[in-house]
Amino acid sequence: MFRPTTSTAHRRPSWRLALAAAAVSLAASSIAVGVAGPTPGAYAATNQFKGVNWADPRDNYADDPVVPSGLSTSDSYATTYAKATAVIGGFQSNLGANTVRLPINPYSVNGSFWASYSGAVDAATAKGFNVILSYWEGVAHKDGVVDDLTSYWTMWQTVTSKYAGNSRVYFEPMNEPFGYSASAWANLVAQWMSTYPSIPKNRVFVSGTGYNDNVTSVCADSRFTGAYLSLHVYGFWNTSQTAYAGWVSDLRNRIGSCASRTVVDEWGAQMTTGLNYTGPINNNYFIAYVEADSDVMHALGMGSVYWPGLRNGDTYSMETLHGSGTNLTLTNNSASGVTRLQWAWGGGGGGATVIRGTGSNRCLDVPGSTTMNGTQLDIWDCNGGGNQSWLLTPSKWLVVYGNKCLDIPGGATASGTKAELWDCNGGTNQQWNVNSNGTITSVATGLCLDVSGAGTANHSEVDVYTCNGGTNQKWTRA
Template identity: 35%
Template sequence: MRPHHSPRGRHLRRLLAGGTASILMTAAALLPAAPAGAATSASVTVNTAATLGTIPAAGHGLNFAIYDGHMNDAAIPGLVSGARFSALRYPGGSYADGYHWQTHTMEDGGYVAPNTGFDTFMSTVRTAGAQAVVTANYGSGTPAEAAAWVRYANITHGYGVKTWEIGNEVYGNGYYGANWEHDTHADKSPRAYANNVLQFISAMKAVDSTIKIGVVLTTPGGWPDGIVHSGDAMDWNNTVMSIVRDQADFAIVHWYPGAGSARDALSKPRQIASTVAAVRTVIGKYAGANAGRVGIAVTETNPGFQLTSATSALFATDSYLTWWENGAFNLDWWDMHNGSNTPASPADDGTTDYHDEGILSSASTTEPPLNTPLPPYYGLAMTGRAGAPGDTLLATSSSNSLLVSHAVKTSTGVNVVLINQDLGNSATVSLSYNGYTPNGTTTVDQWKKGDTSISTTTQASANSITVAPYSVTVLHTAGGGGSNPAAGVLKGAGSGRCVDVPGAVSTNGTQVALWDCHGGTNQQWTYTSGRQLTVYGTKCLDAAAQGTTAGTKAQIWDCTGAANQQWNLNADGTVTGVQSGLCLDAAANGTANGTPIQLWTCNGGSNQRWSR
């Protein structure tokens, strides 16, 4: 297994990306935990009236790399879907800037593993029920090469890849001194990058105008943010955005905060709000009235500290939820497999640090068997259990600084996430809910330090729980006030009519259609925690024959849990198939009773927007 940067570039990125944070112990690192064995308690309040946005459709992401010979192992789709990842990034960090997708080769001679080509990757993406995030080759590629990739992906094969980046960490191309990113352009300045990005955007969107394209920025407070090169008037971010302005759909940052201790690492998610604010400031400065439509993606992240420890798991859950609460639409952990040549050593929290950035074992050095989930896998899996795309993020407060809380309003109730950062003590937590009354049985998912699986239990109360030391717990409560009604219509924005099962039949294969809204049981769709849209309680909205091409019939079928029966309810009103990435569509822009419902390439039309 080869790292995605050269050793020198990788070291520089880790040391510099978080400024001095990676080498200095902050005050947070010195915060004392309660003495071992002491009783601790916390009060957590969930405010259902204070919403923080929704879980994004591509929010829960993971990096794949073409040097990883186990990228498409038979076990991978199950592990990916088991953690409920919704996005997979390809072809792998800095490798992207030397990778030619058509020949599946690296310009600089980098190692490319067998069976890691784009089509094989997309097969894994689809089987796992995720969507792809693709980094186009800026370093040695051209706008024409990138446009051909879009055509191959979305026109020729109907893969529906909507999220594209132009280059990886392009600022690491030597312009500011450090040189880890492959870049064959004679002019390596931010000015040249920005002008070239505009050409990429033009060429790629001429093929598929519905795709979203991102531009690379430096992480605020990290290297080389704020550095002005000789002869330049501004730093990288200001130069790039002053040229690109609102032509990119999103800004890209990578976040590896680094730490001096476990406690320091767990404090880093508190920096996310200010980081987002800084990115938003530079976007707003140049994108004008359209600044609000420019998103933020964090296409590489991990704590940069003891990466296979339990600390990394707790960091994963807290950081992903915090980024979502602050508006990031995509997070991609680095990475699935990475490997290590360094012998294992004890981590601060008493677990084993294999010095590996993968969430699954590569079986290198002293690691467990191949594809064994490592602690960060479980932290990310617990993030997936916090809620599904489209669910509403809620504000919470905790009385205990070592007990971090988040909450998500779902179609059936409220999920509460409790992260106990106390290494030696359990915590008894009392919970209160403003604007919501839980009732019935509460399901509890928990992972704690040392566990090799996630436990699931039930309890009668949603108002009190004792959580283990160094653990992540998700309480799935039931009650009034879900973000999406437990059962409700899907009403077309363009037609004013509802998605209907014709004749109120329950026959497998019946195509759904538009009809006047009347609220009957054949128009009542329940959005489940498994991302299914069910009708009659037993039938699911289904992409016929697991189709992934435009024109695939939307029908009812016995619920199977397969990816062709999973849907994302997006903030813009679209309903997209998890497997296909295509939008639920009223055929031919029809608005009349009986208009068939199908899957089609997303185009923003009113015939693809639905309300509940």
């Protein structure tokens, strides 16, 4: 996928933007974000992949060797190894990453550069990293089709021969195969697998169709049972979408029931422009996209590989490179971006849980499992259903169904205001502090989440009220 540099952030080629926009489907969905159906040959989760892309400043599309930022075609193997050790160490210490996705093309592998470039792969695996090697086409074609099949197969023969025995190395036959029909792409992947039978399927990443933008068809293909699936998703694909719920639906539609096999091996947003990805959405599509997608990935236990961990000159880059020679260091570009990345990987407090009232031993509940905006919340016997499963996000939202928030209607500030269900929108009336003393307080008002009238019976209504220390204002998440 074409990525903008600082100077081209809003000047993407119109035909690529049109194609990408056409790929976006934001059909409404109320599927609970915490539920993923079983898939034959699926994995329990994929969040063992906590990764970043290390990219060429030219965006990995090249008609010569593709060279990740900080490396050079003139480097020896030893120099490449030393540089990569420093960069991978930065990803590890700054972000907590354990996976890097590296680009390859025939120019990188079939010529002299491979002797040194392989040092980056070796350095990463030596530090315990997973490495995903993905083929990128050249810039002259850029049509979503393998440029030259003869050089393509020669490249993969060299790569698989070298790394078939290294269990930390994974193989992605092509990045964004948008020039192929779904059936033609599936057939090429099947040919790849049959050509390299020594590569176990659980070390292959099968790209989704189009711009890697949907995995449902490759997931359904029995030839790929046991393989991982790779998905890409970006905010700039729909700049008019500023609703959190819309982005949740978008990502869920792209995944279908295949979350337990899918790794989002490209997603990203601006990290050098000061956007706060743990605060209000403020009608910003970047913020809505990052907050929604990281919440979905967290809740579904999905791995992801951020675009890019490092790419010089890219406003999306999570890291900035410093130093020269082999004395290289990385610094983070966005604290809130790092928080969201780590949250997507499963960090920061676990998944959706019930919220149990101390005084009643009953749970915060959406009556009748409705998804209707404005529904007043109550307490009910704890049953662990989707209507009682609340996810506390880094933005301090309490989210149910994946796209509905615990809300104070209309931003009201009065004690006794009933708590309700509403589309997540990032307002402070949807932000909550979960406190060590057992209270849950509104960021907007400081009022406590409260069972009205200290009720303990099923269907007792929930409101916000002046904090008074009562057991009807004490909650546990478990």
